[in-house]
Amino acid sequence: MNEKKLPFTAEQLEAIIAEYPTPFHIYDEEGIVENMTRFLEAFSWNQGFKQYFAVKATPNPYIMRILQNLGIGADCSSLAELLLCEKVGITGHDIMFTSNDTPYEEFKKALELGAIINLDDITHIEYIEKHHGSLPDTFCVRYNPGSLKEGGNTIIGLPEEAKYGMTRDQVLESFKILKDKGVTHFGLHTMVVSNELDVAGLVGTAEICFDLAVEIKEKLGIEVEFIDLGGGVGVAYKPEQTPVDFELLSKGVKDAYDRILVANGLNNVALAYECGRMVTGPFGYLVSTAIHKKDIYRQYIGLDSCMANLMRPALYGSYHHITVVGKENAPKDHVYDVTGSLCENNDKFAIQRELPKIDMGDRIVIHDAGAHGHAMGFNYNGKLRSAELLLHKDGSVTQIRRAETYDDLFGTLDFSNL
Numbered sequence: 051m052n053e054k055k056l057p058f059t060a061e062q063l064e065a066i067i068a069e070y071p072t073p074f075h076i077y078d079e080e081g082i083v084e085n086m087t088r089f090l091e092a093f094s095w096n097q098g099f100k101q102y103f104a105v106k107a108t109p110n111p112y113i114m115r116i117l118q119n120l121g122i123g124a125d126c127s128s129l130a131e132l133l134l135c136e137k138v139g140i141t142g143h144d145i146m147f148t149s150n151d152t153p154y155e156e157f158k159k160a161l162e163l164g165a166i167i168n169l170d171d172i173t174h175i176e177y178i179e180k181h182h183g184s185l186p187d188t189f190c191v192r193y194n195p196g197s198l199k200e201g202g203n204t205i206i207g208l209p210e211e212a213k214y215g216m217t218r219d220q221v222l223e224s225f226k227i228l229k230d231k232g233v234t235h236f237g238l239h240t241m242v243v244s245n246e247l248d249v250a251g252l253v254g255t256a257e258i259c260f261d262l263a264v265e266i267k268e269k270l271g272i273e274v275e276f277i278d279l280g281g282g283v284g285v286a287y288k289p290e291q292t293p294v295d296f297e298l299l300s301k302g303v304k305d306a307y308d309r310i311l312v313a314n315g316l317n318n319v320a321l322a323y324e325c326g327r328m329v330t331g332p333f334g335y336l337v338s339t340a341i342h343k344k345d346i347y348r349q350y351i352g353l354d355s356c357m358a359n360l361m362r363p364a365l366y367g368s369y370h371h372i373t374v375v376g377k378e379n380a381p382k383d384h385v386y387d388v389t390g391s392l393c394e395n396n397d398k399f400a401i402q403r404e405l406p407k408i409d410m411g412d413r414i415v416i417h418d419a420g421a422h423g424h425a426m427g428f429n430y431n432g433k434l435r436s437a438e439l440l441l442h443k444d445g446s447v448t449q450i451r452r453a454e455t456y457d458d459l460f461g462t463l464d465f466s467n468l
């Protein structure tokens with residue numbers, strides 16, 4: 051169970067809206083810091099433990115700065131994310147560059163910043179060497195374990211159908227080639243689950259990687275210095291779900307660490323995670339206003355936001371909890387489809403959801419929108435992306451991204467040639 055509470059009162063929210071009209075995304079700084087502090091604490095037994103924030107979840111420099119202040123690095127998958135790191139001052143091995151199908155200009159920037167390159171494919175060794183002329187002294191290699199007994203989960207799918215990473219043989223071959231080419235520091239990475247709430251599933255990822263690290267030591271005499279367990283720690287989007295217990299996860303990983311790595315003479319392997327979703331997801335809220343009520347074959351509540359602000363429900367059928375502000379304790383005696391304004395029938399935040407009676411002007415807060423929310427925004431139907439706000443511990447609010455304007459939207463058009 052998890053209680054879907056708001057980090058602000060109705061009065062506070064009205065004061066914020068008076069300054070920043072709806073819709074907007076708002077992030078709870080205290081919640082983010084408290085959650086990450088617990089996560090880092092849980093893994094403090096592991097010397098060199100590092101969390102890299104998967105920037106794609108919430109690519110905002112102010113969010114990255116909050117995390118940087120906690121000693122958290124950045125997991126980047128694109129040039130834009132690397133450029134954000136540069137702006138924030140995240141450099142060197144505080145960046146894990148886990149990309150795929152990567153153009154050289156992106157490798158170039160990553161190398162320029164001193165990032166750790168997490169190799170997605172064996173052919174990229176030659177690709178980087180050819181374009182760059184040399185290789186850095188540190189590499190991480192991404193493993194795709196292929197068919198698993200238990201299979202993957204819904205978002206990432208079956209590993210053998212996933213485009214990421216290399217086969218076991220290719221991983222071994224890559225280490226051999228890299229070593230021959232003078233690379234001296236090695237890491238191993240895998241990510242086979244996404245949005246996973248089951249600790250056993252997450253520990254399974256660790257076991258897969260630990261086993262391979264032992265095989266690499268035995269076959270090649272290479273001791274990996276770090277093992278990156280990817281992201282995939284889930285968010286309890288539904289009230290009846292239970293968030294991942296970091297202590298329990300850490301204990302499961304430590305048991306596997308001792309049983310597999312330490313037992314085989316790998317005593318000093320630093321662990322890493324590249325979590326994104328669970329870092330910001332539960333601490334972001336999409337705040338909207340109910341502007342229309344429509345009664346046809348179903349009852350519809352139309353908001354001033356749409357799937358351009360949060361597309362997870364439309365894209366994955368994801369559940370996002372909804373709070374009607376001020377009606378938290380009212381009976382949920384109405385059933386609504388809660389919609390946006392796009393000319394797409396999947397533009398619905400909730401389908402046949404039991405909610406309190408909604409009146410026009412009610413503030414509608416959509417929970418757990420802090421990851422892949424604003425970040426997945428788009429401009430179809432000419433919808434403008436909203437502002438992003440940061441709620442501080444003392445209740446004050448900073449605008450960390452303004453809302454788009456029509457000048458932004460039409461900025462790539464040259465009307466003078468019409």
Ligand SMILES: *Cc1c(COP(=O)(O)O)cnc(C)c1O
Nearest residue numbers: 104148281282283324325326327
């Ligand atoms: C998306 C992604 C992550 C982050 O995953 P979460 O589910 O957000 O924790 C980490 N690493 C890679 C390579 C990714 O693609």
